[in-house]
Amino acid sequence: MRSATQLPRYLALAYALLIGYACLHPFSGWQPSGLPLFDFVGAPWPKYITALDIVLNVLGFVPFGFVLAAAQPARWPRWAVVVLAAVTGALLSFSLETVQNYLPTRVASNVDLGANALGGLIGAVLGVFAGRRLFDADGWWHQWYSRRLIHGHLGDVGVVLIGLWLLAQLSPKTLLFGLGDIRSFFDLPTPLPFNPERFMRLETAIVAANVLAVGLLTRSMLQRFSLTVIVVLVLGLGMRTLAASNFYVPPRPLLWLTPGAIGGLAAGVPLLIAGLLLPRLIRHMVAAVALLAGAVLVNIAPENPYLVFNQTLINQGHFLNFSGLTHLVAGVWPFLALGYLSAINLLRSNGR
Template identity: 25%
Template sequence: MYSKQQAKPFHLLPVIIYGGLLVYGTLYPLHDWRVPLETEWRPIFERGSNASYSDIFTNIVVYIPLGFLLARAVISFSPVAKVFTALLGGIVLSFLLESLQVYLPSRVASFLDLALNAMGALAGGLLFVAVRPQGRIYECLLSLRQAYIRPGALASASMFLLGLWGLSQTSPWVPSLDISGLRQELKPLWYTLTQRIPLDFNQMAVYILTIMALGTVGAAALKPGKSAFWWFAVFISAVLLFKIPVVGRPLSAEALAGAGVGIIGFVLLQKLPLKVAILSSIVAILGAVIIDELRVGTTWLISDFNWIPFKGHLTSTVIGIVDTLIGAWPFFALSVLVLHLRPQRPGRLLVWGGIGVFVGMFTLEWNQQYIAGRYPDITDAILALLAWWLPWFYTPLRREIRGHHYPYLKGNLRESG
């Protein structure tokens, strides 16, 4: 359960951070402000008629976390008051941003966006009430966790990482059951099988290395005696199959082949001593990042280095920034894997590891200036650093780190020494 002492300062910080990201994403680019004509205020109070299903879905989804965090921040409130706070906060922020968009010629204000944002914030508030402590859904999830997952914040972070990878594979999460759309999503797989396009071995290698490392993280979260192979294979299969109905996320032969080989590699890693398995997974994540960063793009254009954070990621909606944030998951994975090694001086690791992550990612991005079809960007280096630091911002995990109470991987991976 949450205490009032925990709630006051810290629970507002996620609201401020996520709200700031919404402000940045909604008002980007932050220039060319001008005083609008009186007639330009009308779209705010008019119902939008040209919104696509993708825009509707996006406007709802991006405000769900805000509603969830607002409801979470008001710990001492009743469930009804939590939901009302989430709804009111979403409406106020959305109305302010829609009003400010009138001053930006590159943005379009709409009452429909306001209504959809309010729906998202309301859904987020209801979601928190549903999964809050003492709620039925919470109790059900808690019983499953206690039965299969190790106690402790590090195990929770490990499971969160798997979910984060799943989200990165299925973004923008807009499903479509249209037959022609489903065929379009399967075309890359069919063209590779019929040898119309060659197999991309770099992309396949990224999948292999990634899934090997994710399997190790997942095995670390399970209790002794619980088999990691079958549930992990089912999880990977479910994520890849869900790519088929998702708009813009085709299922490729590289993903299927890489997943198969990666699961086999994970089985082999389970037979290694604990530290060797974790170190191998760290190397696998680093290798996947390097291969992905140095691969050639789909065009012959060469781009200069971009020094403005998130420039080029934000277009007509804020889904670009959400996708970019989730894409930094490998560095969150690195942080979680390193913590499983139970470092004796976590504070120094936080600082020097962060410096290494930022410098390494900056170097890879800088080198993309000489690779065709790539967009070298300071944003990726910044997000890599933030993702590396993310576990340290989780209060229960920070306490585990300081107290050196790290769970062992006994039963799933061999103990060393």
């Protein structure tokens, strides 16, 4: 039989899409390189490759191999699952490296291909042992899933959505929990000039709206209220602390703890407590309004001129890919969350 949850399949699909975006970002300047399409396969060892590049390329594909192996039917022999997951990872990497021939900001590399394939293989081996035990009916995840989450696809998709929200918190250019900024996608200017007092009020409103929205969204994927709602928000603060420790100059782990953020948390937590007491349908409506309000406020908020990014780190190849990826997720997440809330209401209204 298959794993007791479809979560590994959703994670594998989401991770493959994220890898594809990171490897092809920024999707501009498409043109033929003039070289044979598969010339990179037999190219000599490149001079610009470092040990860190190789390690990151290996590590980047380990989770993909892991969840892909865990998603396969339990009746399949382990060697077949390892081969399938490893070959799929290698084919994904080969496809992306080939497409990179048409991007002037990218360099197709057989070293990257080999490192990605090795990472997929390592992840697949781990997945057939640890992954299956994690996601099968007797595994820890299924036990927690059965007690906490709503059953079926909605529960699995909700977990992926929360995972994407946590990933978005690593975007260094966003305010605390402030997602939905789509101005850069359409090359739109900042509508308001920077004013310290107004910026603090906007930040307070953004944080409060998103605490309410994320808390209620997390509650929507649970069978009943649990401390999972609080844990998700605390993990979000942890991810912001991690980002502030690495992407700013000088590194300041609590850089996100501004007066506006403190005010937003102080206002958002009571609003969330009150929202959790509402009936399910009204909770979902409040969450949707809070998501939209937070996105609107983010798009009218000016840039914070006091933030100094570690451009040396961010402009490096892998970190540039990662920055572009987190920026995309941060921009589209509120709209994915709105779609999720709509799906829950639609399916439950139909008795499913």
